[in-house]
Amino acid sequence: AQSVTQLDSHVSVSEGTPVLLRCNYSSSYSPSLFWYVQHPNKGLQLLLKYTSAATLVKGINGFEAEFKKSETSFHLTKPSAHMSDAAEYFCVVSLTGRRALTFGSGTRLQVQP
Amino acid sequence: DTGVSQDPRHKITKRGQNVTFRCDPISEHNRLYWYRQTLGQGPEFLTYFQNEAQLEKSRLLSDRFSAERPKGSFSTLEIQRTEQGDSAMYLCASSPPGGGDVQYFGPGTRLTVT
Numbered sequence: 001a002q003s004v005t006q007l008d009s010h011v012s013v014s015e016g017t018p019v020l021l022r023c024n025y026s027s028s029y030s031p032s033l034f035w036y037v038q039h040p041n042k043g044l045q046l047l048l049k050y051t052s053a054a055t056l057v058k059g060i061n062g063f064e065a066e067f068k069k070s071e072t073s074f075h076l077t078k079p080s081a082h083m084s085d086a087a088e089y090f091c092v093v094s095l096t097g098r099r100a101l102t103f104g105s106g107t108r109l110q111v112q113p
Numbered sequence: 114d115t116g117v118s119q120d121p122r123h124k125i126t127k128r129g130q131n132v133t134f135r136c137d138p139i140s141e142h143n144r145l146y147w148y149r150q151t152l153g154q155g156p157e158f159l160t161y162f163q164n165e166a167q168l169e170k171s172r173l174l175s176d177r178f179s180a181e182r183p184k185g186s187f188s189t190l191e192i193q194r195t196e197q198g199d200s201a202m203y204l205c206a207s208s209p210p211g212g213g214d215v216q217y218f219g220p221g222t223r224l225t226v227t
Contacts, residue, residue: 032214043117044156044204044218051213090155094214099144099169101216103155 003027004093006104014112019063019078021107023091026072033074034092034101035065044090050074061085086111115139117219119205125225126195133191134222138207145188146216147180148204149173156204162188195226 007022025031035047048059055067065076074091091104118137126132138145143164148156159178161169164185174180177195182188192199202223206216 034215036218041220043220044206046215046217049215092155099146099161099214100158100171101146101148101156101214103157105153106155 004091004102004104006089006091006107008107009105010108010110012110012112013081015083016080019076019081019085019109021076021089021091021109023074023076023104024072025074025091025093027093027095029095032094033065033067034094035059035063035074035076036090036092036103038088038090038106040087047076047089081109081111083111083113085109117205117207117217119203119219119222121222122220123223123225125227128195128197128226130195131191131193132195132224133189134203134205134224136188136190136205136207136219138186138188138205139209139217141209142207142217143185143210144208144216145182146206146208147188147190148206150202150204150221151200159190192224195224197226200224200226 004025033050036044038044047063048057050057050067058064063078088106090106093102120135145162147159150156158171159174160180162182165182177193180190202221204221206218208216
């Protein structure tokens with residue numbers, strides 16, 4: 001079985017400060033891991049993807065995530081938050097050989113001016 | 114805009130009515146997926162097509178739900194005898210052949226059952 005747990009339902013940061021969104025996964029096999037972002041009234045957009053080539057994955061808009069197998073974590077970070085980063089973020093896992101994506105429950109990021 | 118498109122964007126219906134949603138994937142994407150997202154939750158997988166073949170269905174897809182992709186291009190999702198619990202955002206995604214497991218999502222159809 002596979003699942004993904006997002007440890008915070010809401011995160012609030014000030015503009016210009018670092019962002020950390022936490023995700024833990026469980027999977028019996030080597031998973032593919034993703035972060036997607038959902039802005040209000042817009043479709044889900046892929047931020048980044050991990051597929052075992054490198055443990056530190058760089059994505060769009062300055063985001064990156066580090067895969068830590070020993071901790072079964074895939075946390076998303078950004079050095080400096082921007083107002084436009086305010087959105088819902090989903091950690092997602094895909095089991096090798098299966099097409100279905102399994103989403104976490106999401107973390108709503110608020111960015112204060 | 115060459116992304117995934119969905120129609121309608123919003124649908125309000127009365128309980129017991131049938132509704133049908135349409136999804137147009139990105140051109141030449143042979144895989145198409147349907148997900149359902151309820152308020153405050155992440156999307157949940159419903160079903161998956163490769164070309165016109167429906168290869169996987171979730172337990173969430175009750176017998177009131179049916180999805181088709183007759184020519185391997187656009188897809189429709191029909192819900193018969195809608196219930197209030199069907200109120201949700203229905204998301205469509207597509208992926209290209211050989212594209213690994215990255216899925217590209219449409220804007221969704223928001224269904225409200227009154």
